[in-house]
Amino acid sequence: MTRHQLLDSPSPSLWFFMRAHRIYQMEMKLEQKDAADWVYRGEGAANLVLSYTGSSPLFIGKVMRIQKTARNGSSHCLEDHTVLTEHERLLWKESEELVSSSTKELAELHYVKHVMTPLLGPKHVDAGMHVVTSSEFLESIEKKVVCQRPAWRVDAAKVDTKCDFVLLMTDHSLFPNGTAKVGPCISVEIKPKCGFLPLSRFIAEKNAIKRSTTRFRMHQVLKLRQHEISELSQYDPLDIFSGSKERIYKALNDLYSTPQNNFRVFLNGSIIFGGLGGGTNKTSIVIGKAFESALKEVIQADDGLRTRSFIELVAETVYNSQVLDQLLEVQKLDNFDIEGAIHAYYNIISQPCMVCREFDEARVPHGYASLHSIPLSESLKIVKDYLIAATAKDCSLMISFKPRDDGDFGSPYGHIHIKSTNQNFDYKVNFIDLDLKPLKKMETYYEKDKKILNAYAQMGETKHMKGNTSMEVYETIK
Numbered sequence: 001m002t003r004h005q006l007l008d009s010p011s012p013s014l015w016f017f018m019r020a021h022r023i024y025q026m027e028m029k030l031e032q033k034d035a036a037d038w039v040y041r042g043e044g045a046a047n048l049v050l051s052y053t054g055s056s057p058l059f060i061g062k063v064m065r066i067q068k069t070a071r072n073g074s075s076h077c078l079e080d081h082t083v084l085t086e087h088e089r090l091l092w093k094e095s096e097e098l099v100s101s102s103t104k105e106l107a108e109l110h111y112v113k114h115v116m117t118p119l120l121g122p123k124h125v126d127a128g129m130h131v132v133t134s135s136e137f138l139e140s141i142e143k144k145v146v147c148q149r150p151a152w153r154v155d156a157a158k159v160d161t162k163c164d165f166v167l168l169m170t171d172h173s174l175f176p177n178g179t180a181k182v183g184p185c186i187s188v189e190i191k192p193k194c195g196f197l198p199l200s201r202f203i204a205e206k207n208a209i210k211r212s213t214t215r216f217r218m219h220q221v222l223k224l225r226q227h228e229i230s231e232l233s234q235y236d237p238l239d240i241f242s243g244s245k246e247r248i249y250k251a252l253n254d255l256y257s258t259p260q261n262n263f264r265v266f267l268n269g270s271i272i273f274g275g276l277g278g279g280t281n282k283t284s285i286v287i288g289k290a291f292e293s294a295l296k297e298v299i300q301a302d303d304g305l306r307t308r309s310f311i312e313l314v315a316e317t318v319y320n321s322q323v324l325d326q327l328l329e330v331q332k333l334d335n336f337d338i339e340g341a342i343h344a345y346y347n348i349i350s351q352p353c354m355v356c357r358e359f360d361e362a363r364v365p366h367g368y369a370s371l372h373s374i375p376l377s378e379s380l381k382i383v384k385d386y387l388i389a390a391t392a393k394d395c396s397l398m399i400s401f402k403p404r405d406d407g408d409f410g411s412p413y414g415h416i417h418i419k420s421t422n423q424n425f426d427y428k429v430n431f432i433d434l435d436l437k438p439l440k441k442m443e444t445y446y447e448k449d450k451k452i453l454n455a456y457a458q459m460g461e462t463k464h465m466k467g468n469t470s471m472e473v474y475e476t477i478k
C-alpha cells in the first residue's frame with residue numbers, strides 16, 4: 001500500500017476527520033499485495049463486496065465495493081464511465097456536487113450523500129469513500145474470489161479492472177470497536193422491495209391489477225417462468241411496510257421460509273443464512289437446524305426455540321424503529337407510476353414518445369397527451385422523483401444486533417428487549433445499495449412493467465379456466 005500526505009500515521013479518527021471534512025477520496029493506492037487482506041463477502045448485479053481481514057486500522061470494520069462489468073455487454077453494470085449525460089445533468093441540476101462530479105464514481109457517491117441521505121436520514125446512511133486501486137490489485141481480487149462467486153453471477157459479469165476506484169464503506173454487519181476482534185454480533189439484511197400499491201390515474205384500465213397486487217408478487221411469476229427462482233416467495237412487501245406488528249412478524253416468517261435474495265443473516269460478519277451473491281431456495285429442515293445451532297452464540301434459548309426468538313428480535317426492531325416508514329415515503333415519490341413517468345421521460349430527451357406512438361394520433365388517451373404539454377420543469381420533477389423512488393425500491397437494509405451490557409446507559413444505539421429470552425440488545429440500522437439509476441433505464445422500466453403484467457395475466461388465464469382468481473392461483477402454485 002502506497003501512502004502519501006495525510007496517511008503516514010493512520011488512525012481510526014483519521015477516517016472520521018476525512019468524512020467530517022468531506023474528503024471522499026483517500027490519498028493512497030491499493031497494490032497487488034494488498035489483495036491478500038480482502039475476502040469475498042457477497043455481490044449483487046452491479047457490485048462485488050469484500051471484507052477486510054488485515055490489521056490496518058484504516059480498513060478494520062470496512063467493506064470494499066467493487067464495480068463489475070458485463071461479459072456480454074448487456075448487463076446491469078454501468079458500462080459507461082463517463083460522467084452524467086447531458087439530460088442527467090439537467091435532471092440533477094439542483095445537486096451541484098452531483099452534476100459537477102469529475103467521474104461517474106464520484107457522481108454516484110454524491111448522489112448517496114446529497115440526494116438519498118437527506119431523504120433517509122444521515123444516521124442510517126454511509127456514502128463511503130473512494131480509494132484508488134491499481135489494475136493488478138483488481139486482477140488479483142478477480143482471480144481470488146472467482147471460485148466463491150455463484151456461477152451465474154460469474155457468467156454475467158466480472159470485476160471491472162479498468163475502473164481505478166473502489167468504494168470503502170462501513171461494514172454494517174459489525175459493531176465498530178476499533179480492533180480486529182469482533183463479536184458477538186448478528187445482523188440481518190433485508191431487501192424489502194416496493195411496499196405500496198400504485199394509485200396513479202395513468203395506469204391503463206387493462207393493468208388495473210397493479211392496484212391490488214404488488215409488483216413483487218407479480219414479478220415472482222415472471223421470475224419463476226424464466227427459471228430465476230424455483231418457487232414463488234411467500235413474502236409480500238405490503239406486510240413488512242404495514243406498521244402492524246402481526247403483519248411484520250408474518251413478513252419475517254415468510255422471508256425466513258423463502259429467503260431468495262431478500263433475506264440474509266450474518267454472524268460476526270460471516271453469512272449463516274441465505275445465499276451469497278444471489279437468491280436461495282426454500283429453507284429446508286437441514287438449513288433450519290444449522291441456523292438454530294449458529295444462533296447459539298447470541299440467542300439464549302433451548303434448541304429448537306432460537307429461530308423463533310431471532311424472528312421476534314428482528315420483527316420487534318422493524319416495528320419499534322419505524323425505519324421502514326421513512327423508506328416507504330421515499331418509494332412513494334413514484335406517484336405517477338412508470339405508465340405516467342415514461343411520457344415525461346420522452347419530454348426530457350426531446351424524442352417522440354414511443355408509448356404514444358403505439359396509438360393512432362387521434363386516439364392517444366387524453367391523460368397521456370396532457371403529459372406531453374406540461375412544462376419541462378414538471379417533467380424533470382416527475383422523472384427525478386421516479387428514479388429516486390427506484391433507488392428506494394431496490395435498496396436493502398442491514399440491522400445489526402449485539403447483546404447489551406448491563407448498565408450500559410450511554411449507548412449510541414437503539415435498544416430492544418425480547419420477551420421470549422428476556423434478553424436486551426443494542427441495534428443499528430443502515431441502508432445499503434443506494435445506487436443512482438441511469439436515466440436511460442426508464443425505457444427498461446416501462447418494458448419490464450409490461451413483461452411482468454403479461455406473465456401474471458397469462459398465469460391467470462391458464463388457471464382461471466379452473467375458476468380460480470389470480471390470488472388463489474398464486475397461493476396454489478406457491
Ligand SMILES: O=P(O)(O)O[C@@H]1[C@@H](OP(=O)(O)O)[C@H](OP(=O)(O)O)[C@H](O)[C@H](OP(=O)(O)O)[C@H]1OP(=O)(O)O
Nearest residue numbers: 044045046076077261278390393394435437441448
Ligand atoms: O427491477 P427489479 O425489481 O427486478 O430490480 C432489480 C433487482 O432485481 P430483484 O427483483 O430485486 O431480484 C436486481 O437484483 P438481482 O440482480 O436480481 O439480485 C438489481 O438490484 C437491479 O438493480 P441494478 O440494475 O443493479 O441497478 C434491480 O433493477 P432496478 O429495477 O432497481 O433498476
Ligand SMILES: Nc1ncnc2c1ncn2[C@@H]1O[C@H](COP(=O)(O)OP(=O)(O)OP(=O)(O)O)[C@@H](O)[C@H]1O
Nearest residue numbers: 042043044045046047049169170171172173432433
Ligand atoms: N456496507 C456493507 N456492510 C456489510 N455488507 C455489505 C455492505 N454493502 C454491501 N454488503 C453486502 O454485499 C452484498 C452486495 O452489495 P450490494 O447490494 O451493494 O451490491 P449491488 O450489486 O449494488 O446489488 P444490486 O443487485 O441490488 O444492485 C449485499 O447484499 C450485502 O450482503
Ligand SMILES: [Zn+2]
Nearest residue numbers: 343353355356
Ligand atoms: Zn407519450
